Amino acid sequence: MQFAFTEEQHQYRDIVARFCREQSPSTRVRAQMASEAGFDRELWKQLCGDLGMSGVHVPEALGGHGYGAVELGIASEEMGRVNFCGPYFSSCVLASYALLNGATPRQQAEWLPQLCSGAVIASLALAETGGSWHPGTVTATAVERDGHWRIDGIKSYVLDGHVADLFIVAARRPGSQGLEGLSLFAVPATARGLSAHPLKTIDTTRRLSRVEFNGVQASLLGEAETAAAGLLRTLDQATIALASEMVGGAQALLDSTVAYAKLRVQFGRVIGSFQAIKHRLADLLLELEFARSAAYRACELAAEDPLPLREAAAMAKALASDAFMLAAREAVQLHGGIGFTWEHDTHLYFKRAQGSSVLLGSAAEHRDRYVLSLAARAAGDRL
Amino acid sequence: MSIPTEASVRDEVRAWLVENWSPELGLAEWRRRLIESGWGCPSWPTAWFGRGLPPALAAAAEDEMRLAGAVGVAQFGVRMLVAATLLEHGTDEQKRRLLPRLLTGEDTWCQLFSEPGSGSDLAGVSTRAAEDAEGWTVTGQKVWTTSAQHAHYGILLARTDWDLPKHRGLSFFVLPMHQAGVEVRPLRQMNGYSSFNEVFISGAHIGREGLVGKLGEGWKVALTTLAHERRLADSMRNWGRLQLGAGRIYEELKTEHAAVMEPYKWYAQRAGRADLLIERAQRSGRIEDAVVRQDIARALMIERASEWTAARARGARANGQPPGPEGSLGKLAASNVARAAARAHASISGAESMLAGEDGPEQGLIAEILVSVPACSIAGGTDEIQRNIIAERVLGLPREPGGDAEMPFRDVRRNSSGSR
Ligand SMILES: Cc1cc2nc3c(=O)[nH]c(=O)nc-3n(C[C@H](O)[C@H](O)[C@H](O)COP(=O)(O)OP(=O)(O)OC[C@H]3O[C@@H](n4cnc5c(N)ncnc54)[C@H](O)[C@@H]3O)c2cc1C
Numbered sequence A: 001m002q003f004a005f006t007e008e009q010h011q012y013r014d015i016v017a018r019f020c021r022e023q024s025p026s027t028r029v030r031a032q033m034a035s036e037a038g039f040d041r042e043l044w045k046q047l048c049g050d051l052g053m054s055g056v057h058v059p060e061a062l063g064g065h066g067y068g069a070v071e072l073g074i075a076s077e078e079m080g081r082v083n084f085c086g087p088y089f090s091s092c093v094l095a096s097y098a099l100l101n102g103a104t105p106r107q108q109a110e111w112l113p114q115l116c117s118g119a120v121i122a123s124l125a126l127a128e129t130g131g132s133w134h135p136g137t138v139t140a141t142a143v144e145r146d147g148h149w150r151i152d153g154i155k156s157y158v159l160d161g162h163v164a165d166l167f168i169v170a171a172r173r174p175g176s177q178g179l180e181g182l183s184l185f186a187v188p189a190t191a192r193g194l195s196a197h198p199l200k201t202i203d204t205t206r207r208l209s210r211v212e213f214n215g216v217q218a219s220l221l222g223e224a225e226t227a228a229a230g231l232l233r234t235l236d237q238a239t240i241a242l243a244s245e246m247v248g249g250a251q252a253l254l255d256s257t258v259a260y261a262k263l264r265v266q267f268g269r270v271i272g273s274f275q276a277i278k279h280r281l282a283d284l285l286l287e288l289e290f291a292r293s294a295a296y297r298a299c300e301l302a303a304e305d306p307l308p309l310r311e312a313a314a315m316a317k318a319l320a321s322d323a324f325m326l327a328a329r330e331a332v333q334l335h336g337g338i339g340f341t342w343e344h345d346t347h348l349y350f351k352r353a354q355g356s357s358v359l360l361g362s363a364a365e366h367r368d369r370y371v372l373s374l375a376a377r378a379a380g381d382r383l
Numbered sequence B: 001m002s003i004p005t006e007a008s009v010r011d012e013v014r015a016w017l018v019e020n021w022s023p024e025l026g027l028a029e030w031r032r033r034l035i036e037s038g039w040g041c042p043s044w045p046t047a048w049f050g051r052g053l054p055p056a057l058a059a060a061a062e063d064e065m066r067l068a069g070a071v072g073v074a075q076f077g078v079r080m081l082v083a084a085t086l087l088e089h090g091t092d093e094q095k096r097r098l099l100p101r102l103l104t105g106e107d108t109w110c111q112l113f114s115e116p117g118s119g120s121d122l123a124g125v126s127t128r129a130a131e132d133a134e135g136w137t138v139t140g141q142k143v144w145t146t147s148a149q150h151a152h153y154g155i156l157l158a159r160t161d162w163d164l165p166k167h168r169g170l171s172f173f174v175l176p177m178h179q180a181g182v183e184v185r186p187l188r189q190m191n192g193y194s195s196f197n198e199v200f201i202s203g204a205h206i207g208r209e210g211l212v213g214k215l216g217e218g219w220k221v222a223l224t225t226l227a228h229e230r231r232l233a234d235s236m237r238n239w240g241r242l243q244l245g246a247g248r249i250y251e252e253l254k255t256e257h258a259a260v261m262e263p264y265k266w267y268a269q270r271a272g273r274a275d276l277l278i279e280r281a282q283r284s285g286r287i288e289d290a291v292v293r294q295d296i297a298r299a300l301m302i303e304r305a306s307e308w309t310a311a312r313a314r315g316a317r318a319n320g321q322p323p324g325p326e327g328s329l330g331k332l333a334a335s336n337v338a339r340a341a342a343r344a345h346a347s348i349s350g351a352e353s354m355l356a357g358e359d360g361p362e363q364g365l366i367a368e369i370l371v372s373v374p375a376c377s378i379a380g381g382t383d384e385i386q387r388n389i390i391a392e393r394v395l396g397l398p399r400e401p402g403g404d405a406e407m408p409f410r411d412v413r414r415n416s417s418g419s420r
Helices: A007-023 A026-034 A041-048 A069-081 A088-102 A105-117 A228-263 A275-300 A306-340 A346-356 A363-382 B006-020 B027-037 B055-067 B079-089 B092-104 B218-238 B248-260 B274-284 B290-318 B330-354 B361-375 B383-394
Strands: A122-125 A141-145 A148-159 A166-172 A182-188 A194-199 A208-221 B109-112 B128-131 B135-146 B153-159 B170-176 B182-186 B196-207
Touching: A007 A041, A007 A069, A026 A346, A069 A088, A069 A228, A069 A275, A088 A105, A088 A122, A088 A148, A088 A166, A088 A228, A122 A148, A141 A166, A148 A166, A148 A182, A148 A194, A166 A208, A182 A228, A228 A275, A228 A306, A228 A346, A275 A306, A275 B290, A275 B330, A275 B383, A306 A346, A306 A363, A306 B290, A363 B274, A363 B290, B006 B027, B006 B055, B027 B092, B027 B248, B055 B290, B079 B092, B079 B109, B079 B153, B079 B218, B109 B135, B109 B196, B128 B153, B135 B153, B135 B170, B153 B218, B170 B196, B170 B218, B218 B330, B274 B290, B274 B330, B274 B361, B290 B330, B330 B361, B330 B383
Parallel strands: A122 A166, B109 B153
Antiparallel strands: A141 A148, A148 A208, A166 A182, A182 A208, A194 A208, B128 B135, B135 B196, B153 B170, B182 B196
């Protein structure tokens, strides 16, 4: 049923939430943040193994759980709530969707079971140094000679590029423009001519790399020069999962701030009794619930046609970005001095919010896509 | 009897319409049929003009009515708040006497809550109801009373005991408006309309049958009205719309509209008219402007998100789960949507948004939006009060310490009379 979770979905949420709460307390998040890999392989194994969270939305025949985008949204939201560390979004969401939307059935059967089991960590190498995820901005090139494809170019903002085993790379026929001439490739991280450089990030719970390709041999995924539509769909679907994750993070911030406002006493009363604080928290709740509604609905629309999907994704991401950033700013502010310390967990979320709010496009970019899409549809309707 | 399903409800409504609906009926006669059958208010209890259907099935029944082009019961104005309050707190006699004519539209109602001295602090009203042999004699002044100029009845919050703390000395009444001792004077609003009024009450009479709930428990009854007012805030934007069709009943609807809908003609505009944004931006070419697009997106996204938030609350209820915070946000959400939409309209119109009437964009409609939207965040409980409610009831934050809640009302500091 629309706008409401089924009993099974509630149960699934409980399971994921318990796992996240128990296995990813902030002490463990902090340890992972400080580590070179940025995540804990044991924890990752658990997530991929018994829980099967890694393949929640992937068909059973391809090693997944066979649920849908709603369950992926649930898992993402609960992980966002605890700042879960690990290549989930990069490998299980972005790369998996890229394969589902762009690879042949045979290629899917080759790779997806490995992604779902966690044996292979994959990452989508799409954005470049310009910082746009729109496939039209790709400049990396792919040339076929003697049945072999070779890729040249520099990818940036590649999620978990420092630990990925496999890159799914978008590149274009030299001289092609925009959404034309784009193809998708699989490239193992060990390929000759490939070098990944970890980038310093504000949010150390989510790592980024610059990945350079110098004449790297690559295997084509799907059909040559037809990757654009699948990539757009991949981005929209991943954007919805990311928005869900952000809603979880914003909720954690609201919860901790409300709890603090009920405890902290100044001027002889708890600060949560000051209207200046109550009203801001009420406004934050409203923005968060808007973002939540948009994310939940978008999960239901994730299998739709391109335009409704794009609008749902754009709306979910724009609202989630604004709500998460607002939650982050308010959480620091309403905690006072302690909110500005390294010791306190608020900054972990603040940094996640800062990063997520521009990952896959800023709120403003998504607002623009949203209106342009509505306008295109309205113009079409009137023809 | 089998449990109704959406399909069975739809079948039943369709069959009933075939037997009963005709556009050549008189409006009141048709609405009486609706009321007797229970299809006029399918979610109401079966004992009281309804069919006791859960919200989702009631919506399906209403949808069938719409599809058939059938006219519904009268819903505009404060009717549905009054009805909800009477259903919960009224006596059987009151429900029998008052509800049918409320639903046929023969009686019009108004809400006599706010006073010059107390609006947000509604429990501080000082209109006096003094008990006598036949009932009560009422003296005082109400203000901002929408539609009082048309009303047959008003729901009245008045003080019956001045020695008790403010919440405990109040009683809730039905005041017949057409009597000596009730004088209605229209007030002009910033948007030029005169929907709300001052109501001067000097020695007006209320019989025993006019008390709703117990004496001294008026606050509890008023809270029911207010809860429904918050919930229904968003539906007001449809009140101004006239249902068109061919036949006698539609002619009578037109007459009803002209007679009593005047106060609500701008209600769609006060909600911001986000529905017009895309089309206006395209027609004017302003869609090319990236800054304008940002403003439009902000409005449309929160408009849709607030619809979805309401849908989530309904979905949770339909599944038998208690709605979470999403059930309490509607009124504040509606203010935000209205403001964002007004801003986007101004952004689309640019310099033209200075112009009104026939010189203004859309024959003055945009100007009407811009000067009507401010009502949204005041009427029916201000945004500040909504934030207090959300912070206290949803987030569980403590109340602001207030000094007046426990002392006898006669000792409470109040606005000096006549000030506003
Ligand atoms: C178009 C319109 C139609 C109306 N129709 C009706 C009607 O039919 N019947 C009826 O009874 N009333 C009606 N009202 C009145 C409306 O309910 C009141 O105006 C409203 O509740 C505010 O009361 P007030 O005007 O006395 O303002 P006040 O309560 O004096 O408020 C002034 C300002 O102080 C703020 N404020 C007050 N208390 C607090 C607090 N505790 N914390 C923070 N801020 C606070 C308010 O938010 C506001 O910004 C209508 C109003 C409008 C605008």
